[in-house]
Amino acid sequence: MSDMAQARPLADAVKPGAPRQPWTISAKLVDTAVQVAVILALAAAWEFGARYGAINPFLLPPLSVVLERLWSDLISGVVPVDLGLTLYRALTGFLIGAALGITIGILMARSALVRWFFDPLISIGFPMPKIAFLPIFILWFDIYDTSKIIMVAFSCFYPIVSATYAGTSGLDKWPIWSARSFGARERDLLWEVYLPMAMPQILTGLQVALPVGMITTIVTEMLMGGRGIGGTMITAGRFADSVGVFAGILEIIILGFVVVKGLEMIRRRLLVWHPESQR
Amino acid sequence: MMMAAKAHHIAQAASSISIHDVSHSYGGRGGGQVMLALDRINLDVGDCEFHCLLGPSGCGKSTLLYLIGGFIPVQAGVIATAKGPVSGPGPDRSIVFQNFALFPWKTVKDNVLYGLKKAGFDAGEREKRAQDYIDLVHLTGFENAYPSQLSGGMQQRAAIARTLAVDPGILLMDEPFGALDAQTRRVMQEELRAIWRRSRKTVVFVTHDVHEAVFLADRISIMSARPGRIEHVIDVDLPKDRGEEILEDPRFIQFSERIWRLVREQAVAATRGAH
Numbered sequence: 001m002s003d004m005a006q007a008r009p010l011a012d013a014v015k016p017g018a019p020r021q022p023w024t025i026s027a028k029l030v031d032t033a034v035q036v037a038v039i040l041a042l043a044a045a046w047e048f049g050a051r052y053g054a055i056n057p058f059l060l061p062p063l064s065v066v067l068e069r070l071w072s073d074l075i076s077g078v079v080p081v082d083l084g085l086t087l088y089r090a091l092t093g094f095l096i097g098a099a100l101g102i103t104i105g106i107l108m109a110r111s112a113l114v115r116w117f118f119d120p121l122i123s124i125g126f127p128m129p130k131i132a133f134l135p136i137f138i139l140w141f142d143i144y145d146t147s148k149i150i151m152v153a154f155s156c157f158y159p160i161v162s163a164t165y166a167g168t169s170g171l172d173k174w175p176i177w178s179a180r181s182f183g184a185r186e187r188d189l190l191w192e193v194y195l196p197m198a199m200p201q202i203l204t205g206l207q208v209a210l211p212v213g214m215i216t217t218i219v220t221e222m223l224m225g226g227r228g229i230g231g232t233m234i235t236a237g238r239f240a241d242s243v244g245v246f247a248g249i250l251e252i253i254i255l256g257f258v259v260v261k262g263l264e265m266i267r268r269r270l271l272v273w274h275p276e277s278q279r
Numbered sequence: 280m281m282m283a284a285k286a287h288h289i290a291q292a293a294s295s296i297s298i299h300d301v302s303h304s305y306g307g308r309g310g311g312q313v314m315l316a317l318d319r320i321n322l323d324v325g326d327c328e329f330h331c332l333l334g335p336s337g338c339g340k341s342t343l344l345y346l347i348g349g350f351i352p353v354q355a356g357v358i359a360t361a362k363g364p365v366s367g368p369g370p371d372r373s374i375v376f377q378n379f380a381l382f383p384w385k386t387v388k389d390n391v392l393y394g395l396k397k398a399g400f401d402a403g404e405r406e407k408r409a410q411d412y413i414d415l416v417h418l419t420g421f422e423n424a425y426p427s428q429l430s431g432g433m434q435q436r437a438a439i440a441r442t443l444a445v446d447p448g449i450l451l452m453d454e455p456f457g458a459l460d461a462q463t464r465r466v467m468q469e470e471l472r473a474i475w476r477r478s479r480k481t482v483v484f485v486t487h488d489v490h491e492a493v494f495l496a497d498r499i500s501i502m503s504a505r506p507g508r509i510e511h512v513i514d515v516d517l518p519k520d521r522g523e524e525i526l527e528d529p530r531f532i533q534f535s536e537r538i539w540r541l542v543r544e545q546a547v548a549a550t551r552g553a554h
């Protein structure tokens with residue numbers, strides 16, 4: 001039974017002579033180390049460039065000063081409130097966009113009627129700058145959270161609906177035939193086969209939509225004012241508080257990094273079965 | 280438990296298949312070329328018969344199996360089982376596909392459990408049967424592996440376990456041992472024959488391996504190359520109890536040679552037809 005010993009990542013005996021696991025780990029480590037080094041070098045250039053007069057410290061305040069401000073705002077509670085509000089708006093909008101996008105994407109793939117209705121709407125809407133709808137949402141809803149969240153959901157909807165539609169329309173027939181032969185009914189197939197099968201593409205849609213949602217949140221906050229990272233940055237700008245503006249930039253960078261990495265982790269979790277997770 | 284009893288009952292019911300004047304063609308939609316894949320197939324597979332379809336590649340063996348399985352609609356003629364004319368897939372006819380068709384997002388164990396859950400076995404019974412059939416195909420230790428982590432042969436065995444576990448009355452198998460190495464294939468052939476002898480099911484088994492057909496079958500249908508027709512239906516005149524020793528039995532060797540000559544005629548006719 002020679003083919004029994006051929007389970008690739010499971011069998012601990014990797015091909016004899018092939019470099020063993022530690023080698024790949026150290027390659028990954030080197031990768032990370034280089035990336036961290038580049039970021040540190042940029043941070044150092046920023047710090048010293050600003051501190052020793054290469055750049056006007058009003059236009060670009062030294063990193064240490066910005067970090068100090070971030071720290072004091074963190075203690076005073078300004079940063080947690082701003083971060084919390086921005087994150088709440090971004091994620092709520094994203095989740096609403098995802099729920100609608102995934103549902104409509106699947107329905108479009110399953111029913112010609114739904115496809116006829118939404119296809120033109122999506123073709124027209126996708127390339128449009130969604131932010132242009134903001135005045136409408138402000139008129140229809142409010143100048144607070146509702147219109148911001150709807151704006152975010154609206155901008156996240158497009159990449160998600162098109163990825164889901166693409167993912168669920170050209171499905172491999174074999175798992176579907178398998179499920180049918182075991183007695184699955186049409187409505188079982190959605191949860192049991194279509195969704196798991198389209199999951200890689202749906203997740204890709206979500207990964208495209210998430211940064212779009214973050215951008216939309218910040219821009220909406222900037223346009224409408226009030227609390228939240230974007231609003232606070234615009235206020236700082238109006239008061240010529242350049243340290244405050246750069247503190248906002250750092251907050252956005254950190255928030256964006258955490259949220260995007262979080263979604264990447266979810267992807268790895270959901271797709272453990274996929275060959276992409278086994279490289 | 281009640282459902283399990285029901286599933287068992289189906290397996291006990293008469294499981295014959297009758298195929299009457301079935302033709303099938305591909306293409307032709309949107310003005311494309313029509314290609315006749317099956318030409319007026321007539322075949323009766325009896326209850327608890329082990330029937331092999333033997334023929335050159337491209338002669339329509341898979342197509343015939345998909346028609347019996349109800350995966351593609353019958354265009355001409357009738358296919359019927361004890362439950363009436365076939366109009367779609369159903370758990371009374373389980374299939375092992377040529378390309379395994381496992382659920383890639385489920386582990387080996389969960390693939391096997393899926394069919395058992397659909398068949399209505401209760402939770403404890405499901406666990407036990409799943410493990411039994413995983414052991415049977417020698418995948419013990421790989422219960423939690425995903426298909427993409429397995430070799431082709433292992434995936435094929437997982438697919439066989441998944442289908443055998445639900446104990447269907449009619450078992451359709453499309454070159455199910457094609458991806459296995461020679462030794463594993465031999466073991467699986469004996470295993471399958473033993474299971475069939477124990478559980479009394481009707482099997483339609485597609486292969487292009489003459490020895491495999493002769494070793495396994497009660498009857499063999501030899502198909503012609505495109506368009507697929509059934510040219511000969513031959514009773515396998517060998518003892519019901521077949522172990523490894525039968526391979527050296529002169530009757531087995533002689534019979535295989537006879538089948539081989541008939542198959543070769545078809546292959547030769549096919550190459551001549553192509554010129």
Ligand SMILES: Nc1ncnc2c1ncn2[C@@H]1O[C@H](COP(=O)(O)OP(=O)(O)O)[C@@H](O)[C@H]1O
Binds near residue numbers: 305316505
């Ligand atoms: N979906 C399809 N569309 C068009 N032609 C097909 C399709 N499936 C099979 N065929 C053709 O029908 C013939 C029979 O195919 P198949 O049933 O797969 O044969 P076998 O299993 O005996 O190799 C082949 O010539 C094949 O190319």
Ligand SMILES: [Mg+2]
Binds near residue numbers: 341
């Ligand atoms: Mg085939």
